[in-house]
Amino acid sequence: MSAKKPVRLGVNVLASGRHDAAWKTLPNAADLSTDIDEFVRIAQLAERGRIDALFLAENPAGRFSDAYYRPWRALDPLALHAALSQATRHIGLVVTTTTLYGHPYITARQIASLEHISKGRAGWNITTSQDPETLQAYGLKEGFEQKQRYERATEFTQIVTSLWDSLPREAVVADARRNVFVDPARLRPINVQGQHFRSAGALLTPVGPQGRPVIFQAGESEESKAFGARWADALFTGQRTLQNAQKFYADVKALAQGYGRDPDRLLVVPGLFPILGGTEAEAQRRKDELDELLDHEALRIELARQLAIDPEDLPLDAPPPYDKIEAAKNNQPQSLRWHRTQILNEARQNNWTVRQVVRGNFRGGHRVIVGTPEQVAADILYWVDHGAADGFNFNIDILTSGLKDLVEQLIPELQKAGRFRREYEGTTLRDNLGLPRYQAAAA
Numbered sequence: 001m002s003a004k005k006p007v008r009l010g011v012n013v014l015a016s017g018r019h020d021a022a023w024k025t026l027p028n029a030a031d032l033s034t035d036i037d038e039f040v041r042i043a044q045l046a047e048r049g050r051i052d053a054l055f056l057a058e059n060p061a062g063r064f065s066d067a068y069y070r071p072w073r074a075l076d077p078l079a080l081h082a083a084l085s086q087a088t089r090h091i092g093l094v095v096t097t098t099t100l101y102g103h104p105y106i107t108a109r110q111i112a113s114l115e116h117i118s119k120g121r122a123g124w125n126i127t128t129s130q131d132p133e134t135l136q137a138y139g140l141k142e143g144f145e146q147k148q149r150y151e152r153a154t155e156f157t158q159i160v161t162s163l164w165d166s167l168p169r170e171a172v173v174a175d176a177r178r179n180v181f182v183d184p185a186r187l188r189p190i191n192v193q194g195q196h197f198r199s200a201g202a203l204l205t206p207v208g209p210q211g212r213p214v215i216f217q218a219g220e221s222e223e224s225k226a227f228g229a230r231w232a233d234a235l236f237t238g239q240r241t242l243q244n245a246q247k248f249y250a251d252v253k254a255l256a257q258g259y260g261r262d263p264d265r266l267l268v269v270p271g272l273f274p275i276l277g278g279t280e281a282e283a284q285r286r287k288d289e290l291d292e293l294l295d296h297e298a299l300r301i302e303l304a305r306q307l308a309i310d311p312e313d314l315p316l317d318a319p320p321p322y323d324k325i326e327a328a329k330n331n332q333p334q335s336l337r338w339h340r341t342q343i344l345n346e347a348r349q350n351n352w353t354v355r356q357v358v359r360g361n362f363r364g365g366h367r368v369i370v371g372t373p374e375q376v377a378a379d380i381l382y383w384v385d386h387g388a389a390d391g392f393n394f395n396i397d398i399l400t401s402g403l404k405d406l407v408e409q410l411i412p413e414l415q416k417a418g419r420f421r422r423e424y425e426g427t428t429l430r431d432n433l434g435l436p437r438y439q440a441a442a443a
């Protein structure tokens with residue numbers, strides 16, 4: 001590695017790939033959402049590319065509407081990662097779960113179990129979404145106010161993390177002579193009586209190889225940044241312009257410092273959606289061919305719904321009506337707010353038409369970059385070297401062909417530049433991310 005900091009790279013796994021029309025190019029699309037053999041192939045290919053971690057996003061009990069138009073997240077991420085852990089040896093396995101609903105004890109136990117099953121490769125990605133369909137599925141009449149969402153998330157996370165520390169490995173003495181298996185004197189039982197969640201006692205699952213699974217968090221608002229800077233090891237974020245990304249990066253590093261943390265131990269990994277080709281023209285052709293398969297009319301109507309404006313006011317070949325969008329702000333749904341903010345910033349900056357917005361991954365949210373492996377590698381390094389990111393979480397256009405190109409063409413460019421590993425550094429996700437093993441403070 002050169003003196004410049006190494007780049008952290010994840011892959012976001014979504015059946016068929018991130019491009020909403022990818023499935024239309026694949027022969028077996030109907031079964032991809034549940035095909036374990038295909039997920040294993042993806043995981044092994046990513047591991048061949050020495051990728052840090054595989055992310056499984058999750059929309060808890062909701063967004064069934066996604067399934068109407070493309071392969072979706074049919075499998076529970078915890079079950080899927082438990083299976084993938086047995087088919088891989090090095091790659092980190094990050095499970096997304098909510099901190100708004102359910103009970104933190106269950107989440108603590110599930111992720112701690114994955115930590116052992118994967119021999120120290122577990123990550124927990126914290127989300128705070130409240131999609132209307134999720135609320136409905138959970139039988140809730142209404143969502144939580146912004147402040148309350150982060151109060152809930154904080155209590156939830158406090159309970160999960162303190163439970164993770166509650167059964168130290170040293171407490172498992174297995175002392176046959178004294179007839180003691182777990183020494184109760186060495187437990188660190190918790191007693192959290194919060195406004196929203198309560199839990200007392202110790203977790204049944206002992207501390208695993210990393211000391212604590214790696215905590216990721218995904219969010220965008222000021223409350224979310226403050227929460228992430230306090231709790232997370234890495235922030236998964238949507239950033240579509242360099243300026244926005246630099247501001248986000250500076251803000252969260254300063255917030256982390258404010259919590260007495262070393263800002264280098266809070267990694268910032270925006271999503272990135274590369275479309276690669278041997279030449280720039282070839283890459284553009286790959287994107288155009290996929291975009292042509294999109295249902296532009298349905299996407300235009302969906303965009304109007306998310307912006308809470310009349311679809312009549314959103315013709316495909318005009319710029320988005322920014323005044324009307326601003327005026328409708330209070331009627332726009334909270335969920336997917338970050339997608340909207342990001343893509344509208346990029347659209348305004350580049351004078352995009354609505355057609356360019358609907359072809360710009362507005363449903364996935366992340367920045368699209370079209371080019372040769374050399375160009376994309378240069379862009380990645382530019383962001384990392386200009387205070388905008390510590391690495392990226394890749395969205396792959398078509399799985400698995402896009403991932404194969406990424407592993408065989410883009411990764412070698414980053415390796416040649418001395419900025420990405422050729423071999424995994426260690427056996428745990430913390431080792432590979434350059435984060436020390438977690439050590440609970442003395443009781």
Ligand SMILES: Cc1cc2nc3c(=O)[nH]c(=O)nc-3n(C[C@H](O)[C@H](O)[C@H](O)COP(=O)(O)O)c2cc1C
Pocket residue numbers: 056057058059060096126127128129130218219220221222223224236237238271334335336337338
């Ligand atoms: C990059 C990114 C990825 C996200 N992934 C998920 C996800 O997989 N599941 C989910 O329910 N919410 C996801 N979210 C939503 C956030 O958890 C959060 O609810 C959303 O950003 C709104 O909260 P905020 O306005 O306070 O940032 C994601 C957000 C971002 C920025």
